[in-house]
Each structure stands twice: as structure tokens, then as C-alpha cells.
Amino acid sequence: MSNEAFNPMNTAENNRLIAQMPNIRIFYSKKGRAKYISHLDITRCMQRALKRAKLPVWYTQGFNPHMYMSFALPLPLGYDSECEAMDLRMTQKMDFEEIKERFNQALPPDIRVIQVAEQVHKPQEIAKASYEVTFLCKNPQAFSTAFEEFSKVDEILVMKRTKKGTKQVNLKPEFSILGQEQGEGFVRYHILTTAGQKNFNPTLLTDAFLEQAGLADSTEVKVLRKQIFLGDGSIFQ
Amino acid sequence: MKEKLEQLLLTVQKPGRYVGGEVNSIIKDLSQVEVRFAFCFPDTYEVGMSHLGMKILYGLLNAKDYCWCERVFAPWMDMEQAMREHDIPLYGLESFDPLCEFDIIGFTLQYELSFTNVLNMLDLGNIPVYSKDRKELKNLVIAGGPCVCNPEPLADFIDLFVLGEGEEVTIELTDLYRKAKAENWDKQRFLRAAAQIGGVYVPAFYEVNYHEDGTIQKIEAIEGAPQKVTKRIIQDMSDTFYPENFVVPFIDTIHDRAILELMRGCIRGCRFCQAGFIYRPLREKNPDVLCTQGKDLCESTGYEEISLSSLSTSDYSGIADLLDELIDYSEENKVNLSLPSLRIDNFSEDLLEKVKRVRKSGLTFAPEAGTQRLRDVINKNITKEDIFSSCNIAFEGGYTSVKLYFMLGLPTETMADCEGIIDLAQEIVGLYHHLNNRQKGKGVTVTVSVSTFVPKPFTPFQWFGQDSLETIVEKQMHMKDYITSKRISFKYHASKTSVLEAVFARGDRRLCDVVYRAWKKGCYFDSWDEHFYFDRWMEAMDECGLTVEFYANRHREYGEIFPWSHLDYGVSEAFLHREWLKAQEAKTTPNCREQCAGCGANRLLERKEGKCVE
Structure with missing residues (x-):
């Protein structure tokens, strides 16, 4: 990280210094009522919290400047998570613990910053994620037998929506x-x-199973994202 | 209940509407709370959360230690269905407790087409919809907002209405309720005491008798209630309560930004505009106070936009000072300023320059009528030259589209006036083409948007009969055919909602049965086009032996007792009638700063020997 002094009068020089600043990666949890905040809305929610926290966040320098912010792996609506990652840049060097503390004070209680660190991996390196999937059901024994039976087969064919249509x-x-x-x-x-x-x-996976087993109406599913991994199995940092 | 709810939330659209937990929402310890207040907005979360009045009263009530105010909105249809199926009552967003557990249930009535939502929300909250069926003091149902200037179509459902501005009277009422609850008063005793508070109207304490033709013979106060109820106003805008923070929604709402209220009232006296009369007299807030409030709000919410709100922002006398100071703050902190409601005749280059530094979007003007004669009838007091010079400034400033708002069905309007709207738009297109330095390769778009005029109480047009649906449609079709340029985009609205609006705006309390029957037939969310069932409303009217013609289209004579004649909003009937006569002769009235027209609203002021403006 650059130790050169920040000079508020010299914009070009400052931009050069800011460009040298590393991307900061903020890991946070999103649970409880926060799971109903969609990915689109979380961006706005974070921007406002950063503003309330008065953190010196870097804005893009275009015609319509906005807070530079990037999310590693969007979380579906309704999922809890303990490993969300958001990248941003600061205009000044700041202690990571202080960022964490100030950000947490400004965030809604169901979103908590776990760790602030320098970005190590690129989001493009993400290859796997682990989840805790809980089925609330009447007969757990029978349920698990049916689920394991279902997941043993060689082929589980489902229709998946992609940007190019359903396939x-x-x-x-x-x-x-x-x-x-x-x-x-x-x-x-x-x-x-x-x-x-x-x-x-x-x-x-859970939808395919519940539909096949005819349990869709009687079972509640809760999903918690636990960890994000790279291709070699190491943890995304 | 929370667990039951959680299962439903992922099956409905936008679950963020129903979970609360937003930054700056207020949670209190129930054991310390004496009065629970449910502030209900009879529309969706996105609409209700954009409303300034709710933010003010939410902050004000929660500033009292003994009171906990929560927010309640109308659930969208998918959620309502799920709630009814799973027996989940409508609840407050802060505590998730059912509506029927609250002491005071307060609705804000912003538009007539939300009336059925009031009934539906009470019902969803396990509260009887009729006032007479609620015997206890608990679940007291009250209502405020602009529609309360004629609340008669809801008289059977609401226990008491609050006329005018709520900052003081709401606290007086809540204080009284606290005492009544502690001393175990019954509902009647509370209502009798409440009726003595200025601005409080208890409809059950007024007997209405009708002539054979359906017009009102007399309105009589009973139970010691005042013969006339006068609306409340805040005397000094600069020292009245204003929230230091707003609840910041998680989901996108209609207006999701900091709001500064520059003033209340309007100097203009446009004769069609109810807000211009019922919010009189004019009271401005000090620019320094506004600046402080704007900065506080941005810091507590993290908002990226401040909106300067009033009926006519360019008429605010401190606008230059305010903008100078706020623009510096907003540029430094990357906050946008937005200035809705700018008037066309004092929209200066200087002002445009300031707005432009902030953000570049389309420009909207509201000439309201297409010919000078008709603009004089409605006392809009702008000329064609004003419109052209504003458009010129805009075009030269790089704008390539303007939007113009008009009304159809104004008093004395002829087909020539309708054609005048299109002629005006055509001339503006021409104006752009004659511009020397216009951007190459960029065409101009002039959007003409017409709505249907609805005559409202406490305006000079309260005597006027609304154009029939057939006449309005005929005018719309003629205008559509009359357009020759592709540069003009013509937008008009289904006018059936305007018919119903006109019925309720000047309706009497016999319409309560219509509201009830229509709701039972499945009418609610009437302001949402896709859920508006005009035929069901007509059925309900028929069943009650009432007609649209009587309420909406009938011309009324001077001297007729109106359903709202026992309510006093400051402006005198004599003044309104003078204006009505002048309108029919196309004679204008100068604005309040030029010359006092003697409307009578100054009687409400304690200061300045009754003088409203300098």
C-alpha cells in the first residue's frame, strides 16, 4: 500500500495514488430479515450504509460518478449466508478493523461484517460453494431415505433458466x-x-426432489451458504 | 406467527415489503409503552413509504416515550391471499403484532380511490369495519390527510377525522387517549371529549337530513360537538417538529430519498387545485433550518438524493439562498438535488443552471390548458410566451424532450380549447426546429399528457358538474385525430377512475353503503388500473339507489348545503364563489404576493395581524 501523502489539491496525482490502492474485500453475513433483500437491492443498501458510516469510498470518475462496488457471487433471494464478499476501493488508507467497526455500526442488524481484508483472489476464480440445506419435515427418517435414493441415480435432469433461455x-x-x-x-x-x-x-436440486416426491407443499427448505471455494479446493479470499 | 409468516414470504412477490427491520425503524419495549399507534397507509409499501406525512408523524409519535407508532401497509393481492389462507392477520411492521392489538389505528387518506383499501385493511387486521360495531375504546380508528376535507363517504367506518395539519392535534389526541385508557373511559366518553379538541371531527355527532331531491337540508351537531370544525395549521414551520431521520427501505420505493418541505400553502390560487386552497395560508420554512434538516437527513439515512418539496418550489422566497448552500453540500457529498414542481413563468436561466449542475433529466411543465382564455378561466396565470421562453431555455440548455401536462373537462372548455393543446405542442416542436444551435441529428419529443379534471371541495369549481364520460372520450379521440406531427406523443388516461373520484370527492355519507358493497364485491386497490372494476362500482351505486350523475355531473347552485359545509378550511365560501363567477368570465386573480384576494385563510394565523405574505 502506498504511503505517499494524500493531497486534496492535486486531482490527477490523487487519482494515480487511488489507482494504486488495493481492492478491499469485505466479508459479511446476511441472515434473518436481510435474506429478503434481493441482490439488486443489496447494492443500494450497502451504498447507503457506507455513506452513513462516512467511509472514504472511491467513486467512479465517469459522467455519472457512482460508488465503485462489486459482489463476488450473487446470493439468491431467501438464502442466508455467512460468506458474502463485496469489493470496493477507498481514497485513503484505513485500518481494516476501523472499517469493520464503522461499517457494522451503520449496517442493519441482520447484515454483519465478519472480516475486512485485501483482495487475494479474483471473483472469476470461484468454482465451488458449500451450503447447509435444511428440510423441515414430519418424518425425517423416511425423508432422508427418499432423498438419498433420489441423489444416487446417475442422471438428474432438470430445466434450468439461463440468460439464453431455458435448457x-x-x-x-x-x-x-x-x-x-x-x-x-x-x-x-x-x-x-x-x-x-x-x-x-x-x-x-431440492425443487427437483420435492416435486418428484410430491412433498413440495408439506416441506419447508432453508438454505445457508457456508463457504466459497476456488477450483483447487482452497477458500476464496 | 413469525414462523408461519416466514413460510409464506418466499412464495410472494417482493417479500421485502412485509418484513420491516429497516434502518431507523423503531423498536420499543412493550412494557414501557402505554399507547400503541398503528399508522396505516391504504396502499402498497412502495407508495406508502414515499409519503412525507407518515415520516413526520412516525417520528413525532415515537418521540413520546409512552407511545409506540408502527407502520402498516396494504399487502399486495398475492400476500393478502396467502395471509387469509393461513389465517395471518394484518400486522405492524415493527412488532409483527396483529392490527387488532393496537390502541389507535390511524389512516391517511391521500386519494379517494384508496377508500376501499381502508376497509380491507381493517378486515385483514381482524377489526370490524363499521364504527358502530367497535364498542370498545381499543381499536379507535382515526383518519387524516387531504381527503378528510370531505370525509363523508367514510363517515360510517371512521371514529374520528383530523382536519388539517397533524403535528399538534395528533399528540393532543394521543395524550387524551392515554388518560382515557388509564381511567377506563368508554368509547363514547372519549369521543365526546375528543370532539372538543380543535380540528377533530366525530362524524357520528352530526345528523344529516336530506331534501327529496337528495341534496342536503341541514347538518346538525349533537352531543355538544361544535357546529363547525375548523382545520388545524402549524403557525411556525421553522420550529415545528421535523424528523432527523427517515426509515430507509430495503426495496425500491416510488420516492426513496430525503425530502425537505420548503413551505405549506401556495400563493397562486389556480382554481382547479384543491391543494392550493386547503393548505392555505402560505407559511415558509427558514432556509437555514432547511439546510440543517437536509444535512441531518442525509447523514442519518445515507440517501443520495434530496428532494425540495412544496406545491410550487420556484415560489419559495428563499430558493436562491437555499440552493446555493445545498449545492455546495451536495457536490461535496455526492448527493443529487431534485426540484419537482417548478413554475413555468419564473423558471429562470439562473435556476436552470443550478438544476443542471446537479442532474440532467427531462423537463416537465404544466400549462394545464391549451388556450389563453381557458388558462385565464382556471387562473393559471401563465402566458404562451412564458411557456415558449421556458421551452427555449430548456432546448438551448441541451434538452431535447419536454413533457406538458394538461387537463380535460375544465369549466367552459370547448373543442377549440382541446385543439389548442395540440396547436401549442406543435408550436413548441416548431420552436425547436428554428433553434440555430440545436444538436445535430437529434429530434425533439413533445409529450402531451392529459388527465381528466375532477371538481373538488373547497375550490371555486366545487359547484361545477364534471364532463360526462362520453364527452371526455369524445374530446380525447378528437385530439388524437387532430395530431399531425410524429414529434408529438399523446398520452391520455382511462377516465373511468376520474368519474369515481368525482363521485367521492363531493359525495355525502349515503355513499358509505356503496363503499361497503363495492368492497364486498371485490373492489380494492382501485387506483391500480388492472384492479379497477368500474362495473362493480356501478352495480353498487344502483343497489343503493344512487347515481353518478347526481354526484359527479350535476351543476350545483350557490347556497346548496354541501356534505362538507360544516367543515372549515379557512377559505370562505363567499371567496370561492367570487372566484367561480370570475372564472366564468375568464377573469384572473393576482397571486397572494401581488394582491390579497381576501380568501379568509389568514383568520387561521396568530401572527402578523393576519397577514400571510410580506
Whole structure:
């Protein structure tokens, strides 16, 4: 990071200095009522929180300057998450702990900053994500037997919406089940999915199962994103 | 209930409407709260959250330790259906407690077509819709807002109405309620005491008798209620309560920005404009106070836009000072300024320059009528030259589109006036083409948007019968055929909603049955075109033996007792009638700063020996 003094009078020089500043990556959790904030709305929500926190965020220099901000992996509406990542740039060097503290004070209670760090990986390097998928159901034993039966087959064909329209895909190679637990009225699976450029949400899998099993109306599904990974299995940082 | 709700939320559109939890929303400890107030906006979250009055009263009531005010909006149809299926009552967004657990349920009535939503929200909240069926003091249903200047179509449903500005009277009422609750008063006793508070109108304390022809014979106060109820005003805008923060929505709402209220009232006296009369007298807020409030709001909300709000922003006498100071702040902090409601005749180059530094968007002007004669009838007091010079300034400033608003069905209007609208638009197109330095390769677009005029109480046109639906459609079609230029874009609206608006605006309390029946037939969200069922409304009118013609199209004689004749909004009937006569002769009245027209609203002022403007 540059240690040169910031001179408010010299715009060109400042821009050069700011350009040298590293991208800051903010990891945050989004839970509870915040899960109803869509990805489109989260941008505005974050911008306003940054403004309230009076953090020196860098604005793009175009005709219509706006806060530079970028999100690694958009979260579907209704999912909880403990590993959301947002990138931005500051115009001044600042202590990461102080950023975290001030940002948290300005954020709604259901969004919490976990960590502020320098960006290590590019968002394009993201390849996998892990989720905790909880089914609230009446008979967990029977439910898990049916689900495991369903996920054993070689091919799980579903229709997936993409930018180019709807097409049929095989889910089987895109998911793996890492673990399972059961309790009173619930079954929980730890699932690893393909993520990033080619992205698969666990809802594709759960919807396909619930529909086939005829359980769509009687089962509630809760999804929590736990971690984001690169192709080599290391954690996205 | 929260768990039950959670299952539904992911099955409906925009669940963010129904979860609360926004920054600056207020949560209180129930054990410390004596009066629970539900502020209800009878429309969707996106519409209601844009409303300044709610923000003011929410802040004001929550500033009282004994009171907790929550927000309630009308759920959209998908959510309503899900709630009814799963037996979830309408709830306050802060506590998720059902509406029927609140002490005071306060509605704001911003437009007539939201009346059925009031009934639907009460019903969804497990509260009987008729006032007479609510025997207890708890669940007291009150209403305020501009439509309260003739609240008669809701007289059977609402326990009391609050006339005029709410900052003081709402607190007086809540204080009284707190005492009544502590001392176990019954509802009647509370209402009798409340009726003695200035600006409080308890409809059950007024008996209305009718002539055979359906017009009103007399309105009589009973139970010691005042014969005339006078609206409340705030004497000094600069020292009245204004919130230091707004609740910041998660989802996109209609207006999601900081709002500064520059003034109340308007000096202009446009004869069609109800706001121009019912908000009199003019009271401006000090520019320094506004600046401080604007900065506070931006810091507490993180908003990226400040809107300068009033009925006619360019008439605010401190506009230059205010803009100078705010523009510096806004540029430094990357906040946009928006100035709606600019008048065409004092829209200076200087002002445009200031607005332009902030943001470049389309320009909208409202000449309201197409010919000078008709503009004089409505006392708009702008000339064709004013319109042209504004458009010229705009074009030279690089704008290539202007939007013009007009009304159809104004008193004395002929087909020539309708053609005049299109002629005017055509001349503006010509104006652009004669410009020397216009941008090459860029065409001009003049958008003509016409709405249907609705005569409103407390205006000089309250005696006027609205054009029939057939006449309006005929005028719209003629105008459409009359356009020759592709540069003119013509926008007009289904006028059936305007018919219903006209019925309610000047309706009496016999319409309560119509409102109830229409609601039972499935009419609500009437202001949303896709949910407006005119035929069901006509059925309901028929069943009650009432006609559209009587309420909307009938011309009224001077001296007729109106359903709102026992309500006093400051402007005198004699003044309104003088204006009505002048209108029919196409004679204008100067604005309040040029010459006082003696409207009578100055009687409401305690200061300046009753003088409203310098």
C-alpha cells in the first residue's frame, strides 16, 4: 500500500495514488430479515450504509460518478449466508478493523461484517460453494431415505433458466453431498455445488426432489451458504 | 406467527415489503409503552413509504416515550391471499403484532380511490369495519390527510377525522387517549371529549337530513360537538417538529430519498387545485433550518438524493439562498438535488443552471390548458410566451424532450380549447426546429399528457358538474385525430377512475353503503388500473339507489348545503364563489404576493395581524 501523502489539491496525482490502492474485500453475513433483500437491492443498501458510516469510498470518475462496488457471487433471494464478499476501493488508507467497526455500526442488524481484508483472489476464480440445506419435515427418517435414493441415480435432469433461455441440464455432476444430520422435525445436508461462471443453486436440486416426491407443499427448505471455494479446493479470499 | 409468516414470504412477490427491520425503524419495549399507534397507509409499501406525512408523524409519535407508532401497509393481492389462507392477520411492521392489538389505528387518506383499501385493511387486521360495531375504546380508528376535507363517504367506518395539519392535534389526541385508557373511559366518553379538541371531527355527532331531491337540508351537531370544525395549521414551520431521520427501505420505493418541505400553502390560487386552497395560508420554512434538516437527513439515512418539496418550489422566497448552500453540500457529498414542481413563468436561466449542475433529466411543465382564455378561466396565470421562453431555455440548455401536462373537462372548455393543446405542442416542436444551435441529428419529443379534471371541495369549481364520460372520450379521440406531427406523443388516461373520484370527492355519507358493497364485491386497490372494476362500482351505486350523475355531473347552485359545509378550511365560501363567477368570465386573480384576494385563510394565523405574505 502506498504511503505517499494524500493531497486534496492535486486531482490527477490523487487519482494515480487511488489507482494504486488495493481492492478491499469485505466479508459479511446476511441472515434473518436481510435474506429478503434481493441482490439488486443489496447494492443500494450497502451504498447507503457506507455513506452513513462516512467511509472514504472511491467513486467512479465517469459522467455519472457512482460508488465503485462489486459482489463476488450473487446470493439468491431467501438464502442466508455467512460468506458474502463485496469489493470496493477507498481514497485513503484505513485500518481494516476501523472499517469493520464503522461499517457494522451503520449496517442493519441482520447484515454483519465478519472480516475486512485485501483482495487475494479474483471473483472469476470461484468454482465451488458449500451450503447447509435444511428440510423441515414430519418424518425425517423416511425423508432422508427418499432423498438419498433420489441423489444416487446417475442422471438428474432438470430445466434450468439461463440468460439464453431455458435448457435441460444434468444436475448430478454439479452437486455432492458432504454430510447429513437429523433431528426432531428436520434433516440437514451439507452440499457442495458448482459455483461462479457456471453456477448451480441448491434450490434446483431440492425443487427437483420435492416435486418428484410430491412433498413440495408439506416441506419447508432453508438454505445457508457456508463457504466459497476456488477450483483447487482452497477458500476464496 | 413469525414462523408461519416466514413460510409464506418466499412464495410472494417482493417479500421485502412485509418484513420491516429497516434502518431507523423503531423498536420499543412493550412494557414501557402505554399507547400503541398503528399508522396505516391504504396502499402498497412502495407508495406508502414515499409519503412525507407518515415520516413526520412516525417520528413525532415515537418521540413520546409512552407511545409506540408502527407502520402498516396494504399487502399486495398475492400476500393478502396467502395471509387469509393461513389465517395471518394484518400486522405492524415493527412488532409483527396483529392490527387488532393496537390502541389507535390511524389512516391517511391521500386519494379517494384508496377508500376501499381502508376497509380491507381493517378486515385483514381482524377489526370490524363499521364504527358502530367497535364498542370498545381499543381499536379507535382515526383518519387524516387531504381527503378528510370531505370525509363523508367514510363517515360510517371512521371514529374520528383530523382536519388539517397533524403535528399538534395528533399528540393532543394521543395524550387524551392515554388518560382515557388509564381511567377506563368508554368509547363514547372519549369521543365526546375528543370532539372538543380543535380540528377533530366525530362524524357520528352530526345528523344529516336530506331534501327529496337528495341534496342536503341541514347538518346538525349533537352531543355538544361544535357546529363547525375548523382545520388545524402549524403557525411556525421553522420550529415545528421535523424528523432527523427517515426509515430507509430495503426495496425500491416510488420516492426513496430525503425530502425537505420548503413551505405549506401556495400563493397562486389556480382554481382547479384543491391543494392550493386547503393548505392555505402560505407559511415558509427558514432556509437555514432547511439546510440543517437536509444535512441531518442525509447523514442519518445515507440517501443520495434530496428532494425540495412544496406545491410550487420556484415560489419559495428563499430558493436562491437555499440552493446555493445545498449545492455546495451536495457536490461535496455526492448527493443529487431534485426540484419537482417548478413554475413555468419564473423558471429562470439562473435556476436552470443550478438544476443542471446537479442532474440532467427531462423537463416537465404544466400549462394545464391549451388556450389563453381557458388558462385565464382556471387562473393559471401563465402566458404562451412564458411557456415558449421556458421551452427555449430548456432546448438551448441541451434538452431535447419536454413533457406538458394538461387537463380535460375544465369549466367552459370547448373543442377549440382541446385543439389548442395540440396547436401549442406543435408550436413548441416548431420552436425547436428554428433553434440555430440545436444538436445535430437529434429530434425533439413533445409529450402531451392529459388527465381528466375532477371538481373538488373547497375550490371555486366545487359547484361545477364534471364532463360526462362520453364527452371526455369524445374530446380525447378528437385530439388524437387532430395530431399531425410524429414529434408529438399523446398520452391520455382511462377516465373511468376520474368519474369515481368525482363521485367521492363531493359525495355525502349515503355513499358509505356503496363503499361497503363495492368492497364486498371485490373492489380494492382501485387506483391500480388492472384492479379497477368500474362495473362493480356501478352495480353498487344502483343497489343503493344512487347515481353518478347526481354526484359527479350535476351543476350545483350557490347556497346548496354541501356534505362538507360544516367543515372549515379557512377559505370562505363567499371567496370561492367570487372566484367561480370570475372564472366564468375568464377573469384572473393576482397571486397572494401581488394582491390579497381576501380568501379568509389568514383568520387561521396568530401572527402578523393576519397577514400571510410580506
